Every structure is written in C-alpha cells, then in structure tokens.
Amino acid sequence: MQKIGVFVCWCGSNIAATVDVKAVAEAMKNEDGVVVSTDYQYMCSAAGQKMIQDAIHEHQLDGIVVCSCSPRMHEATFRKTAEAAGLNPYMVEIANIREQCSWIHKDIPEGTEKAIILARSAIAKLRHNMPLQAGTSAVKKRCLVIGGGIAGIQTALDVADAGFEVDIVEKRPTIGGRMAQLDKTFPTLDCSACILTPKMVEASQSEKINIISYAEVEKVSGFVGNFTATIRKKARYVDEVKCTGCGLCMAKCPAKKGKNEFNMELDNRPAIYIPFAQAIPNVAVIDPEQCNKLKNGKCGLCERVCTAGAINYKQEDELIEREYGAIVVATGFQPMDVNPLNELGYAENADVVTSLELERLMNAAGPSKGTLLRPSDGKHPHTIVFVQCVGSRCDENTKRGKPYCSKICCMYTAKHAMLIREKYPDTDVHVFYIDVRTPGKNFDEFYRRAVEQYGVDYIKGQVGKIANENGKLMVQGSDLINGEQITIAADLVVLATAIEPDPTARSIGTMLTSSMDTNDFFTEAHPKLRPVESPTAGIFLSGVAQGPKDIPETVAQAGAAASKVIGLLAKDHLVTNPCVAGSNELLCNGCSQCEKVCPYGAITYIDKEVRGPGVREVRRVAQVNPAVCQGCGACTVTCPSGAMDLKGFSNQQIMAEVDAICL
Amino acid sequence: MIANELKKRALELLADGTVKRVLGWQKGEFEHDWSPALFETAEEMKGFVYGKYAGANLSKYCLKLNKEEGKTLVMLKPCDTYSFNQLLHEHRLNRENFYIIGVGCKGMEDQNGLLMKCTCCKGKVFELSDEVIDDEESRQPMPEVDRFEQVAKLEQMTHQERFEFWRNELSRCIRCNACRNVCPACTCVKCVFDNPGSGIASKANVTDFEENMFHIIRAYHVAGRCTDCGECSRVCPQNIPLHLLNRKFIKDMNELYGEYQAGEGAEERTPMTSYTLEDVEPGIVHERGNE
Structure with a gap:
C-alpha cells in the first residue's frame, strides 16, 4: 500500500475565502493510502515546503498531492521540494483548487465540494504514478528572430553581443519595420531614423547576425533547444551580393x-x-x-x-533550412483598416489620413519632403482635426474595431499636434479624445506642453461624422465638457488608428504552437512573472507581437527576451521531460496514425519480432524516440488500440482521475 | 456471364501457380446469404459462386491471408477496392501478397432487395486491380442518391429526439460483435473491448447505456478511415442502422475539411490525422456541436 500525503494550501485568502481548506484536508484523511493530510497558509513558502519535506521523512511517503494553484504555477516548485526530500519528483500531483475552483466559485459549500473532488481525483491518479527519470538533450546555439523591426533588431543585437549566432527573418525587402517610417519620436522628439538607422547598420555589420530579408518562415518543427525552421527567401530578381544599391x-x-x-x-x-x-x-x-x-x-x-550585373530575371525562391535553439517572435503591427468606418469618410476623402500616413507627410524623406501639404491639392492645411481612439476601445459586439487601447495613440497625437503648432503656428489644431492616457516617464509633461505651451485645443468627445462640403471637411462631434454638439471645418483630418498584430502573426503562432489571445497578440507564459516567454518552451516574445507598446517599452522587452534567449543558449544541455510516449508492441497494429499526428517526428515504424503470450512473429510496430518526444499525447489519443501510452499521463491514470470524479 | 469467367480465370491462376488460393463466395444457409469462402483446389472451386447475393466485402478477410505463404487471389467489387486500398494505406496488407480481380457489379441484394450500401453506390471505378472481369451491364452507373439524406434528418432533430432515436435503435444490440468483426477499418491486433488492460471492456458492460457506447466508441475509432462500405449495417442481425453513425462523421469531415473519401487513390491527405494551417479552428467544431 502506498503512503500518500495531502497538503492543502490556503493561498492566503485566494483559496481559503471560497474553499473550506480544513474540511478538504480532513476529508482526504479518509482516502485509501493517505497517511497524512494537512493545510497551510502558503504551501509554496519556505515554511510550507519544509512542512512537506518533514512529512515525507516522518511518514516515509511514496507520493504527495498538493492542493493549490495551477500546476503551471508551482508544479515545478513542489517537484523540487519533493526531490530535495528524496522523493521522485514525478510522484507529485497537483490538484488545482485555485484557478479551476476557488476563483470561479462564490459559494463556500460548492467550492469545498469541488475541491474535495479534485483532490480525490489527484489521489486516484497518484496511485498509478511511477517514478520517472529525466534525460538530457543538446542545445543548438543559434537563435531565430522573426521580424526585423526595432524589436527584432534589438533582440538580435543583444543575443549577438553575448556571442551567439542570430538570423533575422524579415518579410519586407529591408529591416527597420514601422519605426523606420516614423518622423519624430515622443517624448524627446528626436528623429526616428537618426536613432534607428545606426542600429540597423550595427545589425548588418555584426559578424554574428545574418539578415535574411524578403523572406518568410514557412515551417517550424522540433522543440526547445532543437527547432528546425524552413525559411522561404523570395526571389527579388536582384543578386544581393552584386547589387551596390546605386539606384x-x-x-x-x-x-x-x-x-x-x-x-x-x-x-x-x-x-x-x-x-x-x-x-x-x-x-x-x-x-x-x-x-x-x-x-x-x-x-x-x-x-x-546595371553596371554590377546584379539583375537576374530568372531568380527563384530559395528555401533555407536551419536549426535553432530558440525562436523570438517580433512580428510587430499594422494600422487597422479604417475603410469600414464609413462615417469618418476615410475612403472618400484624400485629406482624411491615418496617423502613420501623417508621419510620412511630415517626414523629410516623405512624399512632400517634410513640408506638411494636404494630399488632395498639395496646399497647406490651416485647420487640422485629430480624432483619437479610431478603432480602439470598441465594444466587441459592434465589430467596429478592437476592444483594447492601442496605447501609443495619445502620445503620438500630442506629438503631431505639437510639431505642427511649432512648425506652422498659423495652424489651428483640435484633438477629439475620450481620455488622454499618459502614464510613462515624461509623458504627462509632454502632453501638458502641447496644451499649455503650444495651445492645442483638446476637446473631450467623440466624432460622429466627417462630411466633405465644398472642399472643407466638416467634422461633427460632441464637446462633453461644454455639453454641446460642435462642427469644425477642417482642411485635414488625422485618424489615430488602432494598431493590430501583423497579419502573418496568426500563421506563425500556429506554426510554433504558440498560444495567442482573441486579438491575435501572442500570450505570455505568465502575464506578470514571465512576460517575454511564450507558454511554448523556447519561444520568446518581443515588441508589439505580444501587445501594444511604444518604442522604449519595445526596446526594453526586446532586451528582456534576448536575456532569456541567452540564458537558454548558454546551456549545453536541457533536462528533457520524462513524460514521453511509448508503444506496447503487442498491441500495436502498425497503422501509422500516430506517426502522422506526431508534431515532432518522434515516431518511426520498424519491422520487429514481437514476442508475447502465444505470439512470436515479425510485425510492423511503432517506436518512439524519447529524446525527441515532447509528451504532447497526440499519439495516445489517436491510437485506436490503446497501444500508445504516455508516461505520467497514462490512459490508466487519466481514467482513474475521471472515475474519481464521475463514479 | 461474369461468374463463369471468374471461375475460369481463378482455375487458370491456381493451375499455373500464380496464386495459392482463391478468396471468393460460396452458397450459405439461405438462398440470399452467400458467404465469403476460401478455395485452394479445382475441386473446391466447384462450390464457387458469384451473383446478386455476393454482397460480402472480402477485404477484411485478407488480413489473415496476408501472413500466408504465396499469393491469394481476391475478388473485389468496385466499392470493396476502397476498403482494400485503405488497408494498404494503413500498412495492414502487402500488395504483392494479393492478385486482385476487379469484379463487375450490378448492385447486390438480400431477401429484401437492393442492399442499403448499393442504394448509394460508390461508382464503377476500381481503385486497384490486376485485371478486371465485368460486362456492359455492370459498367452502367447506378441511380444517384444523396447518401447523407438520413443523416441530415437526424441533424434536424433536437438533442432529446436524437438521443431517444439512438437509445431506441441501440437498445436492440445484443453485442454479437458482428459489426466490428466484419468492419475492414477495425483491424486492431487486439480490440480495446477485448483487452482487460484497457479498462474499457468492463466499463462498457456495466449498464445498458455503456453498452451503447460501444458503437459510438467504434465510430470514433474508424472516423477518417471508414470507407462507408456499409458492411456493419448489412451484417447486423438486429437491423441497427450503424452506418449512420459513420456517415455523420463523414459528413462532418467533408464539411469541415473538404470532400474526402477514405481508400481513394494514393494516400495524400487524411483529414483526421493530418494538420494544415487552413484547418478550421476547434471553436467552429464546438459551435456546430451546439446547433
């Protein structure tokens, strides 16, 4: 008979407020095999862990169940605790009575009953647990950065600085991304190109960085430390080596x-x-x-x-296959399409522009060489209206835009307004806003300068309609502070358009099996404590791919992602997950379905002599390479015979859990 | 006549040593019930028959013969070739162990007339064969019908009506296992229902509802591999329309992942075990379930 210990955590009031933890601990004492069952305020604290270790020694426990938070949070913690006390770490089971129980219940008897069922189910599984030993796998010392904007460039520079090889894959013909299109940057108003282009040059000159431009990642296989990526380098019909860029x-x-x-x-x-x-x-x-x-x-x-003889009309797409230890997603953003928002008249009026278009109109390298001229007739606009939150902060049910705040628009609108008033003092500038959000170093000071020093007219209220009347854009909106409807006759209207993830992000997320939220931003492993890692091991997040952010935040996050990459690549070996699949050759019928569903290519088929009671013949059977298997379990659910099983999550263990809940 | 030609050709192939045995049909206990049979000599071949009662799909019987020494001559009607081909895809058969004669078919019958599976004929194309023996009449296409008509009717029912429909149908099941044993997609070395270690068999027998689950689990196990050969319903002594379970899966797969016929052509795509970036999101499958 096994000796099982049960440890019920209060998680302060996180669990204890809606689950009667003492009742749970008491109920578990009656379960078969349980020799000790107790509760504590913070089981993950040093004192809580010592309590577990003492119990393991005192009662000679064979396995423990910790009723606490999600295993994603502290399973590793408690496995280490058990290991330090001499117990195999895979003899630890977590019953999640927080995320799946106390947090979603309001009623104590209901929450308690569910916690008891979950604990019982974990005990039922533990009875079938076997000690498992982890192996190791080598780490490929190369990093793939997907996206060559400021996020990707910064991550690549930092990883390269630590001595590792980095490939930047950029879908456009040049790196630089959105930042290269910007004119000035808030809150310091330094020129975007002046701070970005030196970084671009640095990346291109680094011996460790290889820029693969005009290319897209087509396929990724493998796992942390051992990814293989296929990159399609599109034909540019110009020999990159020969071309001198003379123009x-x-x-x-x-x-x-x-x-x-x-x-x-x-x-x-x-x-x-x-x-x-x-x-x-x-x-x-x-x-x-x-x-x-x-x-x-x-x-x-x-x-x-072409004096260099660089033109090659017959050039074809090139497929590059490389191995990587880590992958960084820095796919960035694009402005949302505002065409469907009919009332703003973007589609009909050339002088209704998005903020990114205004950046180009004001940029010295832009179409008007930096002189602000309106697109329709090339005349200088005298009245300019900015509309904030276009497509941001929308009610999801209206399908008119994004539910989130795009975060950067308040600041860049203040920047635009200020720059225009500075350069063209004869221009009237009005800004329609819902709220002005300026949390950030020197941000609010910047906004106040726009209002106080530069006299930008901020109007709290939303714009209902923009109509073209005899060449004037009649902007109708509400002024909530004065409680009136107003109309401004404008020469140019600038829409502070919501930003959305680059459209390639979704397919890259699918390729990397990296989870995304409903807005197609990549999800973090933990929103607070692991903000630059994807829940998929070996995948890291940099820049707006993870959520809206400005340049300083992007650069900070890019550096953080790089440090995580460096931490991974600095290791020669990784401890592998011992929860891998294995096939019972006596049951395997050789159908190859598991081989087809395996995302890691871990399963191969061989002809092998199979021996068993009354059986001795050569059969085609599945074999799992434990070094490659990641324990996803796809094969076990595909196998119709039940020949394939997953250590640590065996069919028997899962059925025992289900039975404990249902029977 | 096809039957005579078949017999003549089988005797030739036996005589010249091309094949060691012939898998065909012989008369059974009832006039309308011809059974699969194995013939190893010219003498035994006297009992060979082929005609409107040769509905049995011989593909499944090849599994055991695949291990025998020498080639087996197997006679496959057009629809049977899908099952045989699917078994090749799943590496359950070696092509070189069989000499396949594609047999022309005018639609098979039992005492009640045309078989269910023949009312929605797969067509007259042989997916594979070494030679074909047919005639003009057997090449004529059968009338086209919508094979998903009944499934669509079931989909129109409320959850409760559908549940009651299946409870009623499956209540007649006597667990004779005929459906499983005849099914060319059920090829496990050991069925989970026969394996005490799987823990399923004991559960499936506890209550009558759990016993019904046998059919649902079986439908899941053959999803994506079932060629819709209809043998399950043909052999059911209780006349349970088991093929409707499989056909529901086929209909769903066609709608979610594009038209697919298991056992057709070379194996290029298997909707249930291949993954593409264009696959529907799981949420869509979930939403359909709530219809």
Missing part, C-alpha cells in the same frame, strides 16, 4: 506606377526599387506585379543599365 535602375525603370508601401502608398515607386535610402540590405528588389520584363518580357532596361 540607377530605379531612375531608369519606366514602370513607375507601383504603390510606395514605405510612404503608406501616398506616392508611387518604380517596379525596381529600394524601399528607402537607408534600407538594409541596400539592395534593389523587383516587384513582379509591376515589372514589364517579368510580366510580358518587354523591357529589360534595368539589366542593361
């Missing part, structure tokens, strides 16, 4: 109707182009949709003018 091809290209993505499509670019002057790599790319040579074979001018 002669751009000047000569006759097809100049390509929408300039870098300038938010406010002007055009040739079919062969370098996105912007400071692009890295400083190599041209041909847009196959625009290029006459690629479309119908009629042109070839760029090939003739």
Whole structure:
C-alpha cells in the first residue's frame, strides 16, 4: 500500500475565502493510502515546503498531492521540494483548487465540494504514478528572430553581443519595420531614423547576425533547444551580393506606377526599387506585379543599365533550412483598416489620413519632403482635426474595431499636434479624445506642453461624422465638457488608428504552437512573472507581437527576451521531460496514425519480432524516440488500440482521475 | 456471364501457380446469404459462386491471408477496392501478397432487395486491380442518391429526439460483435473491448447505456478511415442502422475539411490525422456541436 500525503494550501485568502481548506484536508484523511493530510497558509513558502519535506521523512511517503494553484504555477516548485526530500519528483500531483475552483466559485459549500473532488481525483491518479527519470538533450546555439523591426533588431543585437549566432527573418525587402517610417519620436522628439538607422547598420555589420530579408518562415518543427525552421527567401530578381544599391535602375525603370508601401502608398515607386535610402540590405528588389520584363518580357532596361550585373530575371525562391535553439517572435503591427468606418469618410476623402500616413507627410524623406501639404491639392492645411481612439476601445459586439487601447495613440497625437503648432503656428489644431492616457516617464509633461505651451485645443468627445462640403471637411462631434454638439471645418483630418498584430502573426503562432489571445497578440507564459516567454518552451516574445507598446517599452522587452534567449543558449544541455510516449508492441497494429499526428517526428515504424503470450512473429510496430518526444499525447489519443501510452499521463491514470470524479 | 469467367480465370491462376488460393463466395444457409469462402483446389472451386447475393466485402478477410505463404487471389467489387486500398494505406496488407480481380457489379441484394450500401453506390471505378472481369451491364452507373439524406434528418432533430432515436435503435444490440468483426477499418491486433488492460471492456458492460457506447466508441475509432462500405449495417442481425453513425462523421469531415473519401487513390491527405494551417479552428467544431 502506498503512503500518500495531502497538503492543502490556503493561498492566503485566494483559496481559503471560497474553499473550506480544513474540511478538504480532513476529508482526504479518509482516502485509501493517505497517511497524512494537512493545510497551510502558503504551501509554496519556505515554511510550507519544509512542512512537506518533514512529512515525507516522518511518514516515509511514496507520493504527495498538493492542493493549490495551477500546476503551471508551482508544479515545478513542489517537484523540487519533493526531490530535495528524496522523493521522485514525478510522484507529485497537483490538484488545482485555485484557478479551476476557488476563483470561479462564490459559494463556500460548492467550492469545498469541488475541491474535495479534485483532490480525490489527484489521489486516484497518484496511485498509478511511477517514478520517472529525466534525460538530457543538446542545445543548438543559434537563435531565430522573426521580424526585423526595432524589436527584432534589438533582440538580435543583444543575443549577438553575448556571442551567439542570430538570423533575422524579415518579410519586407529591408529591416527597420514601422519605426523606420516614423518622423519624430515622443517624448524627446528626436528623429526616428537618426536613432534607428545606426542600429540597423550595427545589425548588418555584426559578424554574428545574418539578415535574411524578403523572406518568410514557412515551417517550424522540433522543440526547445532543437527547432528546425524552413525559411522561404523570395526571389527579388536582384543578386544581393552584386547589387551596390546605386539606384540607377530605379531612375531608369519606366514602370513607375507601383504603390510606395514605405510612404503608406501616398506616392508611387518604380517596379525596381529600394524601399528607402537607408534600407538594409541596400539592395534593389523587383516587384513582379509591376515589372514589364517579368510580366510580358518587354523591357529589360534595368539589366542593361546595371553596371554590377546584379539583375537576374530568372531568380527563384530559395528555401533555407536551419536549426535553432530558440525562436523570438517580433512580428510587430499594422494600422487597422479604417475603410469600414464609413462615417469618418476615410475612403472618400484624400485629406482624411491615418496617423502613420501623417508621419510620412511630415517626414523629410516623405512624399512632400517634410513640408506638411494636404494630399488632395498639395496646399497647406490651416485647420487640422485629430480624432483619437479610431478603432480602439470598441465594444466587441459592434465589430467596429478592437476592444483594447492601442496605447501609443495619445502620445503620438500630442506629438503631431505639437510639431505642427511649432512648425506652422498659423495652424489651428483640435484633438477629439475620450481620455488622454499618459502614464510613462515624461509623458504627462509632454502632453501638458502641447496644451499649455503650444495651445492645442483638446476637446473631450467623440466624432460622429466627417462630411466633405465644398472642399472643407466638416467634422461633427460632441464637446462633453461644454455639453454641446460642435462642427469644425477642417482642411485635414488625422485618424489615430488602432494598431493590430501583423497579419502573418496568426500563421506563425500556429506554426510554433504558440498560444495567442482573441486579438491575435501572442500570450505570455505568465502575464506578470514571465512576460517575454511564450507558454511554448523556447519561444520568446518581443515588441508589439505580444501587445501594444511604444518604442522604449519595445526596446526594453526586446532586451528582456534576448536575456532569456541567452540564458537558454548558454546551456549545453536541457533536462528533457520524462513524460514521453511509448508503444506496447503487442498491441500495436502498425497503422501509422500516430506517426502522422506526431508534431515532432518522434515516431518511426520498424519491422520487429514481437514476442508475447502465444505470439512470436515479425510485425510492423511503432517506436518512439524519447529524446525527441515532447509528451504532447497526440499519439495516445489517436491510437485506436490503446497501444500508445504516455508516461505520467497514462490512459490508466487519466481514467482513474475521471472515475474519481464521475463514479 | 461474369461468374463463369471468374471461375475460369481463378482455375487458370491456381493451375499455373500464380496464386495459392482463391478468396471468393460460396452458397450459405439461405438462398440470399452467400458467404465469403476460401478455395485452394479445382475441386473446391466447384462450390464457387458469384451473383446478386455476393454482397460480402472480402477485404477484411485478407488480413489473415496476408501472413500466408504465396499469393491469394481476391475478388473485389468496385466499392470493396476502397476498403482494400485503405488497408494498404494503413500498412495492414502487402500488395504483392494479393492478385486482385476487379469484379463487375450490378448492385447486390438480400431477401429484401437492393442492399442499403448499393442504394448509394460508390461508382464503377476500381481503385486497384490486376485485371478486371465485368460486362456492359455492370459498367452502367447506378441511380444517384444523396447518401447523407438520413443523416441530415437526424441533424434536424433536437438533442432529446436524437438521443431517444439512438437509445431506441441501440437498445436492440445484443453485442454479437458482428459489426466490428466484419468492419475492414477495425483491424486492431487486439480490440480495446477485448483487452482487460484497457479498462474499457468492463466499463462498457456495466449498464445498458455503456453498452451503447460501444458503437459510438467504434465510430470514433474508424472516423477518417471508414470507407462507408456499409458492411456493419448489412451484417447486423438486429437491423441497427450503424452506418449512420459513420456517415455523420463523414459528413462532418467533408464539411469541415473538404470532400474526402477514405481508400481513394494514393494516400495524400487524411483529414483526421493530418494538420494544415487552413484547418478550421476547434471553436467552429464546438459551435456546430451546439446547433
């Protein structure tokens, strides 16, 4: 008979307020095999852990059940506690009576009853537990960063600085991301390009960093320390090594109707182009949709003018396969599409622009060379209205936008307003806002400067309609403080558009089996305590891919992600999870279904002589490579014969848990 | 006549040593009940029959013969070739152990007329064969019907009505295991219901409801592999429409993951065991369940 100890945690009042912990501990005393059952305020504290260790020694326990928080929180803690007291760490079971019980119940008898059932189920499982031994696996000392914006660049620089190889995979022809498109940055108003481009150069010159631009990650397999990624490097029809970035091809290209993505499509670019002057790599790319040579074979001018002989119309996509120990997701954001918000008239009026478009209109390298001219007629706007929270903080049921606050809009709108008033004092600037949110170092001071020093007119209220009347944009909104409806005749309207995750994030999340929230932002392993790690081991989060944030926060998080990557890559070996699958050869019928569902390629089939009672024949049977298996359990539920089983979560253990709850 | 030609060809192949035995049909206890049979000599071949009562799908019987020395001649009607092909996909059979004659079929019958499975014929294409013996009449397509009509009716019912429908149908089950034993997708070395170690058999026998679960678990186990050959319903002595359970799964898979016919062509896609980025989110499956 096993000797089992049960330890019920109060978690302060987190559990004790809705679960009668003493009653739970008392009830467990009657369970078969339980020799000690007790409760304590904070079981994870040093005193609580010592209590468990003392009980293990005193009662010679074979296994313990800790009734506490989610195993994701403290299973590792209690396993270490048990191990230190000489108990195999896999003889520890956690009954989650917090997240799945006390937090969701209000009624004490109800919560207590459920806690008792959950504890009983954990005991039922523990009775079938076997001691397990962990193995080790080698760590590939290379990091993959997906996304080459400021987040990806900073993470790559920090990881490279620690001496590890880094590949940045960027889907656009250049790194730099959204930050490269910005004019000035709040709250210091330094020029975005002046602080970003040196970092881009540093990344390109680092011996440890390899920039794979105009490329997308196509497939990822493996697990922490041992990922294999397939990267598709799209054909740019220009030899990256030969091209000097002289720009002669751009000047000569006759097809100049390509929408300039870098300038938010406010002007055009040739079919062969370098996105912007400071692009890295400083190599041209041909847009196959625009290029006459690629479309119908009629042109070839760029090939003739290129003195480096870099043009190659026959270039094809290249597949690169590499192994990585860690993967960083830095996929960034895009502004939400505001076309569906009809009342704001974005689709009909050229002079209703998004904030990112305004960045380009004000940028010295933008379509108007930094002079603020309105897109419709190139005239200087005298009255400008900013509308905040466009698509942010929306009621989810209205499907008009995002439920979250995009976080950066209040500050960049204050920046825009201030810069315009500074440069064009004859301009009236009005800002419609719901709330002005300025938590951040020197942020509120910055906003107040816009109001107090620069005389920007902040109007609390939302805009109901923007209509074009004889070339004037009539902005109708409410002024909540004065309690009246107002209309402002504006020359230019700027929408502080919500930001949303880059559309590639969803497929990358699926590829990495990395969980995402309902808005397609990547989820953290713990929202407070592990903010830069994904719940999937070996996947780290950097920048807006994880949630809206500004540049300083992004850089800080990028550095934090890098330090986690360095911590992982610095290890030569990782302790593997001993909860791996194994096949009972006598039951295996060789159907290969487990092999098909295994996401890690851990299962192979061999012809093998199988021996058992009344059986001695060669059969095709499944074999699991325990070093590759991650214990996901997909094979065990696929196997119709029940031949495949998972250590630590065997069919028998799970059925025992279910029986303890249902019977 | 197809039957005579089949017999002639089988005798030839036995005589020249191409095959060691012939898997075909012989007359059974009733006029309308012809049984699968194995013939090893010309003498035994005298009992061979083929005709409108040869409904039995011989694919499942190949499992055991796969281990025998020498080739087996197996006769497969067009729809039977899907089952055989599926077994090849699952590595349960070696192609080189069999000589396959594709047999023309005009629709099979029992005492009540056309078999259920023949009312929604899979067509006259042989997924694989070494040679085909048929005639003009057997190549004519059968009338097209919507095989999911009954499933759609079940889907229209309320939860309670559907539950009662199945409780009533399954209440007649005598657990003879005929459906399982004839099913070409049920190929486990040891069925979980026969394995005391799985802990399922004992549970399934505790109450009559748990016994009903046998059929539901079986439908889950063959989901994505069932070719809809209809043998389960054909052999059921209690006339339980077991094929409707499998067909519901097939309908759902077609709707969620695109049209799929198990046992068709080379194995390129298996909706239940392959994963693509385009697969529907689990939430959609869940929402449909609540309809």
